Each structure stands twice: as C-alpha cells, then as structure tokens.
Amino acid sequence: MDYRVTSLVMSLAAAVIIIRLIRGNLLHAGYAAWWLGGAGVISLAGAFPDSVNRIGHALGVSYPPTFFLVLAVIALAIRLLAADIARTRMELTLRRLVQRNAELALELKKLGREVDRLAGRDPEGPAA
Secondary structure: OOHHHHHHHHHHHHHHHHHHHHHOOOOOHHHHHHHHHHHHHHHHHHHOHHHHHHHHHHOOOOOHHHHHHHHHHHHHHHHHHHHHHHHHHHHHHHHHHHHHHHHHHHHHHHHHHHHHHHHOOOOOOOOO
16 A cells, blocks of 8 residues: 555544544544644645655755654644643642632531521530
8 A cells, every 4th residue: 555545544534533532522622623733734744745855855854754753743742731731720720629619618617607606506416
C-alpha cells in the first residue's frame, strides 16, 4: 500500500474517532479543533509529501521527515502544556469550592445551634 493512502486512511480514522468522541460528549468541541487540525495536517503531508520535503530543505533540514516529526512533537508538547494549565485551573477551583463548602457547613451548624438555643431546645438532644 502506498504511504499516501496509509496517511489518508489514518487521518480519516482519526477524524471519525474525534467526531464520535464529540457526539458522545467525551471530548469538548473546543479541544477537538486541535485533534482535527492534526488529522488535517497528516492528510496534507501524506497527500503532498514533496511540499514537506521542500519546506524542510528550505529551512536547511538535511532529512525533511525529521522536520515534520519535530513539528509534531512540538505541537503535542504545546497541547500537553495547555492541558496541564487547564487542569491546574480546575484543581484550584475545586480546592476553593471545597473550602467554601466547609465554611458554609460550619456556618450552617452554628445557625442550627442558634435556632435551637432560641427555641429553648437542647442542641445535644435528650439526656440518656
């Protein structure tokens, strides 16, 4: 099988998987743009390999496929960094929410005791 066909099949399979993940609410549509873009780049690189070679040679790369792989690694590293930033934000938000929840639970407990005191009830319950 020609490598162009292999590249096209791989990129189409990636696109189908990404679309199914979006439809199943397993992947947010905003994140899918990265992955669909990657599938598109794979298709273009497979369909027009000479353009990758020309770009590599123009930039002084002696073995152009290496240039393509380096770009792929850089793109994945950027995506990984963006994911880590988003995860850090979510963790901070979660921590703040848990802390606020604890504060509200303590305040509710204090208000319950105050209501019991004002109503003349024993907050500890009946004595055994």
